[in-house]
Amino acid sequence: MSLEEKALQLGHDAPALPRLGIPKYNWWNEGLHGVARAGIATVFPQAIGMAATWDVDRMRNTADVISTEFRAKYLERRHPDGGSDFYRGLTVWSPNLNIFRDPRWGRGQETYGEDPYLTGQIGTAFIRGLQGDDPKYFKTIATSKHFAVHSGPESNRHREDVYPSLHDLEDTYLPAFRTTVTEGKVASIMCVYNAVWGVPGCANAVLQEQYLRRAWGFQGYVVSDCGAAANIYRKDALHYTDTAPEGVAAGFENGMDLICGDYRNGMTTDPENIVAAVRAGHLSEATVDRSLQRLFEARIRLGLFDPQLPFANITAKDYDTPEHRAKSREMAEASMVLLKNQGNLLPFKSAPRTIAVIGPNADSFDTLVGNYYGTPSQPVTVLDGIRARYPNARILHAQGVGLIGPAEAPVPDSAFRGLRVQHYANRDLQGTPSATETATNAQVTWSGDRESSARWTGTLVAPETGEYRFRFSTENGYRVWIDNKLVVDEWGVGDAPSILAGSIRLKRGKSYAVRVEGFQRGARGQQQLLWSLPSANGDDAVAAAAQADVVIFAGGLSARIEGEEMKVQAKGFAGGDRTSLDLPEPQQKLLERVHATGKPVVLVLMNGSALSVNWADTNIPAIVEAWYPGGEGGHAVAGLLAGDYSPAGRLPVTFYTSADDLPAFDNYAMQGRTYRYFNGEVLYPFGHGLSYTRFTYGNARVSNKTIQADGSVTVSVDVTNSGAMDGDEVVQLYVAHPGKDGAAIRTLQGFERVHLKKGDTRTVRFALKDRQLSFVDPQGRRRISAGQVDLWVGGGQPVSRPGLAQAAGAATSFAISGEKLLPR
Structure with missing residues (x-):
């Protein structure tokens, strides 16, 4: 290869080199709890939920199913020369081994909790399931991330310089990574955005050479977090070097092997900077060759250059099968944690005649899947699961409240007049539309794995007078204009989910010009315009509760308000992280109103991190922690309530009584954190979980x-x-x-x-x-x-x-x- 060709192979989207028989390969694939962002797939519970099973055998078997689906997805879109595209390869950027040291971190849902030993054992089981046990071939390649000392805040992750004590580094931040290298034999490591002891993680020789390769004997390759290589030199990030060539040289010379560029911030994979670094003498070509050897060894061990692929028994249809969905349901059942059961309200002694199912997560797709997810073909919400389990009961459903504001609902067809939609084959509504048509609603089912965007224009008629809130439910960016006023602009970075809404006052019966724009990267289901009506005050939920024999309140959070670098405008939240551990105030108020009806209430929490549900612990007789339970999650919740199985999940994190009990979020010292170093009284301790037996x-x-x-x-x-x-x-x-x-x-x-x-x-x-x-x-x-x-x-x-x-x-x-x- 020429130097230029070598440089191109060191980026995540490596092009084909036909003259050498090398096909294109995209290294970027997500598989946190199932094949993500590649269309229909089996969706298992979010990582924190799978950790709550405390079951290494189940975890390994689950990862084996996921690796089968990765192979199937690769075959489904495999290029004629064997190449692969974005989210269609066999190198899986999971598991996330960062220690969930502080419950305010929005990405803690991706981890296996706060304990290094539990994280190491569960992570190793996941890696063994992904990589398989064939002596010659990897089934897929797992990636332990983010190495190392990384757990928020999200708002400063590209600039954070962490100085952990030697004690905390050895005791808390490195053990799980060490376990997955020495015991799990993980073949890939992802280096972090932040710096450690003044040196960017992706250019940190202490971490990547002294610990990872020399002390632990790591033999695989190191990939940067997406955009982390650019953080080395970016002036608005770590700015460790003055120039880009010096920055990429620092990365490769100190242990990084592959650059993931970040399309969200317009960052390339820097091939021109690699070439410039070599020609300027900052980077030796021998170091480039060393990284190439590691990367091509990985591709060879995946069987990507063999005339016949290994694991030939796997076909392009081996995803989202009934057997795999059954495994997802079993994992969800195993993850459920019964936090409280006063008076043995659960399981129900007999089938209730009337059940009220209320709350923002009662019929929510978002809270089934968490973040970094695929698309379940038959998602079962809590409402769906209860209807299926109690077919003869009268089921009353009222959302009552949103996650952080009023209840939201799809804008009905009857509200629109003269709506038209233009579709574009790019994310920026540029050029000539690929299609223009009339529409009955501002909604779309995105198809394909490419970027696309759409613009709807027409008229909207207000059914009530008062303040409305609008947003577009999508996985990427959106903008909404009402009466030529930009009500909400969340075009965003293009990857993190959003729940950002904007408000405007409208008059009943009046017509308003409406324009909605949205874009999508990859196929992720139906998206549509949502609104909150002025009359959305929770009265419908209270009325439903008053008629019921028992109330199921499904509340908590979702990956649209806790997650990765996102916009959330609500009390208790900041940039994907949280400033409070309390149940969001609108939900708390409705829960208290429902409790006041005197009917027995079961609180089903769906969230990826600890909640300080102190009032509920005092007043609500039964509380279930369901996490983000995956595509079959509603069946698992309903089965628990009915007593079809005895819950045995255990908390992988501590539930504190208040965030005020903890040190500052940006303080990485472990004293006063987690069950190992917290001396105060907690709401529910790490390892807690009740049973229906004794x-x-x-x-x-x-x-x-x-x-x-x-x-x-x-x-x-x-x-x-x-x-x-x-x-x-x-x-x-x-x-x-x-x-x-x-x-x-x-x-x-x-x-x-x-x-x-x-x-x-x-x-x-x-x-x-x-x-x-x-x-x-x-x-x-x-x-x-x-x-x-x-x-x-x-x-x-x-x-x-x-x-x-x-x-x-x-x-x-x-x-x-x-x-x-x-x-x-």
Whole structure:
């Protein structure tokens, strides 16, 4: 290859080189909880929900299904020469291993929670499922991201310079990455937007060379987060170097192998800067060749140059199958966490005759799928699931309220007059329309995997007098004009979902000129104009509740108000992150009104992060954490309410009583954060989750009461299902090193999800050795130290508060003699 050809191969959209028999390959593919952004696919629960299963076997099997669907999607649009396009390749930019250190972070939903051990084990299982176990070929390639020390705030992610202590780096921020490299054998790593200790993550030799390659033995390739390579030199970002060629040289010379450019900010993959860097002497061509070798080894191990593809049993139709959707439902059921069940309201003792299903998430597609998702062909909302589970009941539905404002509804056909739509084969409404036609509504079902845009013009007739709010439900940008006034402009960066709305006062019966513009990248379902009417005050939901035997209030958040660099104009939110952990105020007010009817209420929370539902914990008898439960999520919620299975999900994060209990969001020090370093009382602790049956623990014991620092110990406990229903229990092992400077309050070092029939007993064993016996001292050294080690084995942590009993469990201990320092 020429230098110019080499440079082109170092960007995420690598062009074909026909003379060398090299097909085009696009490295950018998303697979956080299913194949994302490639049209119809099986959508599993969001990552935080899958972590709530505490089930490594289920996680590996799920990732195996996802990798099958990636292969199918690749075959569906494979180029004749074997090439692939955007979101149609086999290199998967997942899992997200960042530690969810602060619940205010909008992208925490993408993670496996706040604990390094749980994250490492769940992440490794996901990677093994994605990459497969063939000795020669990768089924797909997984990517551990974002390396490293990255968890908000979103508003400053391109400029943030983080200075973690050596203790926190070794104790919190790196262990999960290390596990997925040393145990999971992950083949790809994604470097971060931010800087660490003054050096951009993608140019950070300490992280990428000293830790990743030398200490951990990583053999794969490192890809930049999208736009992160440009952050190295951008004046409005980290500005680590003065020029672009110097910036890309710093990246490649210090461990980065592949640049993902960011179309959202107009950034290229910098091939011209790579060439300029080599010619100016900033970057050696040998370094370029080293990166190319890593990248082509990956493509070869995917079988992309073989005359016959590996995994030949997979066809282009092997996605969104009934079997895969059944797996999604099982994962959703396993992820449900029963937070509260006063008076055993759940499961329902008999089928209610009248059920009111209300709240912003009751019939919401958005809250099924979270972010980074595919399109389920048969999405089942909570409302759908309850209707299916109780076909003979009278089901009353009223949204009552929106996520952060009044209830929204599609603008009906009857409100429009003389509507026309122009379609464009680009995102900017440029050039001659590809089609112009009359329309009955401002809505569209986007098709294909390319960028497209549309403009609707006509007249709108107001049915009421008062303030209206408008937005366009889409995955990308939109603008709405009413009466020639720009009511809302969310053309945006073009990737993050949005819920931004604009308001205008209209008069009943009056006609107004209306213009709606929107664009879309990829096929992601039907989009349409929404409005909030002046009369939307929640009275319909209260009236429905008053008629019901039981009320299901489906509330919480959605990935349209918590997520990645987004516009949210509401109290408690900022740029995709949150400033408050409370249930959004409009929902809280409606929940209180519904409760005042005197009818029993079940609060179903759908969200990707912790909520401080203190009022609900005091007043609402039953609370279910459903996360963003995937395409089959409504069936899983309905089955839990009916008692078709006993819930066994456990929290992978702490639910605090208030954000005021936490250090500043932009402070990356771990003291006062997560269950390991927070000393206060919490609403629901990490590891918490109730069941419909009862488990008891006994005969906790260790194989040796004293071990050497280089030895091991086996912890055993007898677990009995002493309740009246078969069910799963998540047995959790916590280790504490009392009196050791730098050691956490306690730390998870083992877990197993077991199924027990009623009356059965099982002995569960955990082997502790090496790093599981260690703690990190204040100087950042991981050590095994002489002294007593306290153990707790139970269905949660040994903590309680008024109104929340301590989880069942048993304690034991042993002693270590001698000292041992462990490597990085």
